[in-house]
Amino acid sequence: MSKTVLFDYFRSSAAYRVRIALNLKGVDYERRPVNLLEGGQRSPGYRALNPQALVPALEIDGKVLTQSLAIIAYLDSTRPDPPLLPADPADAAHVRAMALVVACDIHPLNNLRVLKYLKEELGQEQEARDSWYRHWVAEGLAALEAMAAPRSGRFLFGDSPTLADLCLVPQMFNARRFDVPLEACPTLVRTDGEAARLDAFAAAHPDRAGP
Numbered sequence: 551m552s553k554t555v556l557f558d559y560f561r562s563s564a565a566y567r568v569r570i571a572l573n574l575k576g577v578d579y580e581r582r583p584v585n586l587l588e589g590g591q592r593s594p595g596y597r598a599l600n601p602q603a604l605v606p607a608l609e610i611d612g613k614v615l616t617q618s619l620a621i622i623a624y625l626d627s628t629r630p631d632p633p634l635l636p637a638d639p640a641d642a643a644h645v646r647a648m649a650l651v652v653a654c655d656i657h658p659l660n661n662l663r664v665l666k667y668l669k670e671e672l673g674q675e676q677e678a679r680d681s682w683y684r685h686w687v688a689e690g691l692a693a694l695e696a697m698a699a700p701r702s703g704r705f706l707f708g709d710s711p712t713l714a715d716l717c718l719v720p721q722m723f724n725a726r727r728f729d730v731p732l733e734a735c736p737t738l739v740r741t742d743g744e745a746a747r748l749d750a751f752a753a754a755h756p757d758r759a760g761p
C-alpha cells in the first residue's frame with residue numbers, strides 16, 4: 551500500500567482539521583511541512599500538487615487530494631469508522647452547516663494571503679489587520695454559538711466528535727492566538743475543551759505537530 555503523506559503547516563487551521571481526521575480514522579501518515587511564511591506553498595513543486603498554492607494536500611491511496619473538507623469527506627467515505635457525520639440527513643445538514651460557518655465564512659477572510667494583501671497592497675497597519683481579523687472571527691463564532699447551543703452534547707452535536715468539531719478546534723486555536731474574546735461563546739469553549747481531551751485532537755495540536 552502506498553504511503554500517506556500530508557503536506558502540512560503546523561499553524562494552518564485547514565491542515566489541522568485534516569490531522570485530526572487522520573488521527574480519528576487511525577490512518578498512519580507522514581508529515582511533509584510546507585513553510586507558509588517562507589512561501590513554500592508557491593514553489594513550482596508544491597503548485598504541481600495543489601495549483602491553489604494552499605495547504606493541505608494529501609497523498610493517499612495513490613491519489614493527491616486538496617481542500618480540507620474534500621479530503622475529510624474522502625476519508626469518511628473510504629474509512630467510515632468512526633463516522634464524522636450523523637446518519638440522519640437533517641442532522642448531517644446541521645453539522646455540515648456548522649462546519650461551513652468556519653470553513654467558508656470565517657477562515658477565508660483571515661487567511662495568510664488575505665492578511666498579506668491588506669498589508670502589502672492596501673497598506674493597512676497591524677492594528678487595522680488585527681481588527682479585521684477579530685471582527686470576522688467574533689461575528690462568525692457568535693453565529694456558530696447560536697447554532698450549536700440548542701443541539702450540542704458533549705461536542706458541537708451530540709456526544710461524539712463530528713466534522714463540525716474538526717473545524718471548530720483549529721478556529722478556536724487561532725481565535726486565542728489573536729486574542730479574540732470568547733466569553734460570548736460558552737458552548738464553543740466547552741466543546742473545544744472536551745475535544746482537547748481526546749488523543750486524536752491533542753496529537754494534532756500545532757504545539758504537538760511542531761513546525
Ligand SMILES: N[C@@H](CCC(=O)N[C@@H](CS)C(=O)NCC(=O)O)C(=O)O
Nearest residue numbers: 562563564604605617618619662663
Ligand atoms: N479552503 C481551503 C483553505 C486552505 C488554506 O487557506 N490554507 C492556508 C493555511 S490555513 C494556506 O495555505 N495559506 C497560504 C497563503 O495564504 O498563502 C481548505 O480548506 O483546504
